Amino acid sequence: MNLILFGPPAAGKGTQAKKLVAERGMIQLSTGDMLRAARASGSDLGKKVAAIMDSGSLVSDEIVIALIEERLPEAKATGGAIFDGFPRTVAQAEALDAMLARRGDKIDHVIRLKVDDDGLLARVAKRFAEEGRADDNPESFKVRLQAYNAQTAPLLPFYARQGKLTEVDGMAAVDVVAKAISAALDQPAAGAAEREVFTASTDADH
Numbered sequence: 001m002n003l004i005l006f007g008p009p010a011a012g013k014g015t016q017a018k019k020l021v022a023e024r025g026m027i028q029l030s031t032g033d034m035l036r037a038a039r040a041s042g043s044d045l046g047k048k049v050a051a052i053m054d055s056g057s058l059v060s061d062e063i064v065i066a067l068i069e070e071r072l073p074e075a076k077a078t079g080g081a082i083f084d085g086f087p088r089t090v091a092q093a094e095a096l097d098a099m100l101a102r103r104g105d106k107i108d109h110v111i112r113l114k115v116d117d118d119g120l121l122a123r124v125a126k127r128f129a130e131e132g133r134a135d136d137n138p139e140s141f142k143v144r145l146q147a148y149n150a151q152t153a154p155l156l157p158f159y160a161r162q163g164k165l166t167e168v169d170g171m172a173a174v175d176v177v178a179k180a181i182s183a184a185l186d187q188p189a190a191g192a193a194e195r196e197v198f199t200a201s202t203d204a205d206h
């Protein structure tokens, strides 16, 4: 099973992904973590993306698509992948579908963590104080939220049309959110409903 954890920065995607890894033997594919690791290693890629990340803007689609593609074989070999912070643009979402299809695989669920802006700002202020992530400073965070609203939120209808989207209250306590996610994942995998609709309309046509 493959799922996308969807939501703005600091919605709790990373926290929930780690719980799912522990409970379901899945792997977490976080492009943010991969890019931070590249920076920490001092690689050319890390140097290339550092300033963009600190500003709060998105790095190029090509870079993150390549990072994800490299890791997809691991998803097939385990209980599936939790995509965290990817895809963030329509081009990334289309590339992800195509990369999975080439492997006979697909996205089964998209879980949207719904959060309110005030709650988010409070969370990020706390995280900035505790962890000091450069892109959590108020100016960069504003850019990250703008990038989410302009480039990432438009993906929601893309997944809703595929019948894969479930919304969960991301402001609830961590364990309550985790339970809601588990309940959504234990629903039949996406696609069944689409097939039913397809059969029904085919019957009606003939």
Ligand code: AMP
Binding pocket: 009, 031, 032, 033, 035, 052, 053, 054, 056, 057, 058, 059, 060, 061, 064, 084, 085, 086, 087, 088, 092, 135, 144
């Ligand atoms: P995150 O930890 O997911 O919020 O990612 C931190 C930063 O890494 C983002 O603000 C972007 O600069 C970059 N980044 C992470 N994932 C992506 C992605 N899928 N597309 C473009 N940029 C990304």
